[in-house]
Each structure stands twice: as structure tokens, then as C-alpha cells.
Amino acid sequence: AQRVTxxxxxxxxxxxxxxxxxxxxxxxxxxxxxxxxQYSRQRLQLLLxxxxxxSIKGFTADLNKGETSFHLKKPFAQExxxxxxxxxxxxxxxxxxxxxxxxxxxxxx
Amino acid sequence: KAGVTxxxxxxxxxxxxxxxxxxxxxxxxxxxxxxxQTPGQGLQFLFEYFSETQRNKGNFPGRFSGRQxxxxxxxMNVSTLELGDSALYLCxxxxxxGEGNTIYFGEGSWLxxx
Numbered sequence: 001a002q003r004v005t006x007x008x009x010x011x012x013x014x015x016x017x018x019x020x021x022x023x024x025x026x027x028x029x030x031x032x033x034x035x036x037x038q039y040s041r042q043r044l045q046l047l048l049x050x051x052x053x054x055s056i057k058g059f060t061a062d063l064n065k066g067e068t069s070f071h072l073k074k075p076f077a078q079e080x081x082x083x084x085x086x087x088x089x090x091x092x093x094x095x096x097x098x099x100x101x102x103x104x105x106x107x108x109x
Numbered sequence: 110k111a112g113v114t115x116x117x118x119x120x121x122x123x124x125x126x127x128x129x130x131x132x133x134x135x136x137x138x139x140x141x142x143x144x145x146q147t148p149g150q151g152l153q154f155l156f157e158y159f160s161e162t163q164r165n166k167g168n169f170p171g172r173f174s175g176r177q178x179x180x181x182x183x184x185m186n187v188s189t190l191e192l193g194d195s196a197l198y199l200c201x202x203x204x205x206x207g208e209g210n211t212i213y214f215g216e217g218s219w220l221x222x223x
Contacts, residue, residue, distance in 0.1 A: 034212075043112075044152075044199065044214040086152065095142035095203050095212055096165040099152035 002027050004089050006100035013077050014108050021072040021103045023061075023087030032090030033070040034097070035061055039083045047085070048072070057081070077107045111136065113215035115200050121221045127188040130218045134181050134202030140164070141183040142212065143175060146197040155198075158183055190222045 003026040013019055025031055033050040048056055050063040050070060061072045070087060084104050088097040114133040122128050134141050142165075143155040154167040158177035175185040181202075187194055197217040204211070 036214075043216045046211055046213070049211065090212075091165070094165055095140040095157040095159070095201060096154050096167075097142075097144075097152075097201075097212060098154065099144075101151045 002089055002091070002098050004087050004098050004100035006087055006103050008103045009101070010104045010106065012106040012108065015079055016076050019072075019074045019077045019081070019105065021085050021087075021105065023070045023072065023100060025068050025070065025087075025089050027068075027089055031063070033061075033063055034088045034090060035059070035070075035072050036086045036088055036099075037083050038086070044086070077105075079107045079109060081105060082107045113200055113202050113213055115215040115218050117218060118216065119219045121223060122190050123223055124190055124192060126190050127186060128190060128220060129184055129186045130198055130200075130220075132183045132185075132200030132202075132215060134183070134200075135213055138202035138204055138213075139181055140203045141177055141181060142201045142203070143183070143185050144199040144201065145169075146199055146217070147195075152199070155185065187220075192222050194220065195222045196220060
């Protein structure tokens with residue numbers, strides 16, 4: 001079964017601290033993985049996709065097929081990073097995404 | 110380009126009624142997907158339409174249905190509304206296969222069932 005697990009509902013860190021939001025997936029084929037972010041009162045927006053291997057707003061994520069993980073990392077958190085983060089698993093290049101439950105990141109001053 | 114547009118943004122319905130939500134995808138996008146977002150269940154995939162055909166379907170009862178028109182605009186319908194259908198309904202669009210499936214979301218339609 002296809003599944004995405006984000007074990008932390010809330011992650012609270014101080015500004016300048018490193019951040020790691022965990023994501024594990026279950027998928028039998030070749031996974032397509034994404035991180036979406038939802039800032040307060042804004043629409044869900046794509047942050048990263050594994051295939052791009054890019055860094056957006058200082059965030060990176062590496063696909064680890066051995067550990068079936070796609071953790072999101074940032075070396076120095078900023079207050080504006082406070083938001084809800086969702087890990088999502090794509091399905092065969094279609095519009096279907098399976099989302100994790102989301103992790104609220106709270107960056108304290 | 111204009112983003113994914115959903116109407117209405119907010120609505121209140123009574124149990125037993127039915128509701129239709131509308132979505133206009135980003136120009137040129139042919140895939141439209143619908144998601145339900147609730148505090149308890151999170152984001153759940155409802156269905157996807159591509160070129161007016163349902164391509165994927167989630168695990169929702171038959172009361173939830175959708176369709177897509179030739180201009181890629183989509184509607185979803187929920188019949189015989191239940192209190193548990195209260196949720197944010199998100200529409201998303203993406204380009205054709207082969208162009209990568211970066212999926213763009215609308216702001217959603219907030220449905221309250223009383």
C-alpha cells in the first residue's frame with residue numbers, strides 16, 4: 001500500500017537552529033516525492049520535488065531509497081519558515097498525491 | 110498566468126442537500142484533481158480528471174462525484190450531505206504527462222454542513 005508518514009505533528013525550534021522534518025514512505029515502484037508548504041491563510045504550494053534536487057528557501061531534501069525516507073532539512077531556521085509542511089508521494093506522473101499528516105514547524109524568535 | 114481558481118470560496122449547506130464546487134485550472138493544464146482537507150484526516154485525494162475522463166479515484170463514497178469539461182474546467186458534486194463532509198475542498202491542476210507533474214493548488218472551497 002502507498003503511504004506517507006510524518007511522525008511529528010509539531011516541531012518547535014529557535015531561530016537559527018537546524019531543522020529536520022521527517023518523512024517516510026511506502027511505495028513499491030519508483031517514488032516521486034514532494035514537499036508542500038502551507039503558510040497561514042495561503043494556498044498549498046510546492047516547496048521541493050526530489051527529481052529536481054534543488055534548494056528552495058534554504059531547504060533541501062534527499063531521497064533515501066534504502067531507508068524509504070525524504071526528510072526536509074534546513075541548516076538555519078528563520079521565523080518566516082513557520083508553516084505547515086506536507087510530504088507527498090506522487091503516482092505515475094498523474095495528479096494523484098498521497099499526503100502525510102503534516103508537520104507544523106514553529107520557529108521561535 | 111492566473112492560478113487555480115475555485116468557487117465559491119465559502120458555503121454553508123444543510124444535511125441532506127447537495128453541493129457543486131467549481132474549479133478553473135491554470136491555462137493549458139489538462140489534469141484537474143480534487144482533495145478533501147480536514148483536521149482529523151488531513152489531505153485526502155478524491156479523484157483526478159484528464160481530458161474529460163476520470164483517471165484516478167480515491168476511497169470516497171459514490172456521493173462524491175466530478176466531471177471535467179472540454180475547456181478543462183472541473184466541477185465536483187457531493188450529494189446527500191453529511192455533517193462529516195464539512196471540510197476544505199482543494200482543486201489542483203497539472204500539465205500533461207511528460208512535462209512533469211508539478212501540481213498547483215487553488216485556495217479551496219470551505220464547506221460547512223449544518
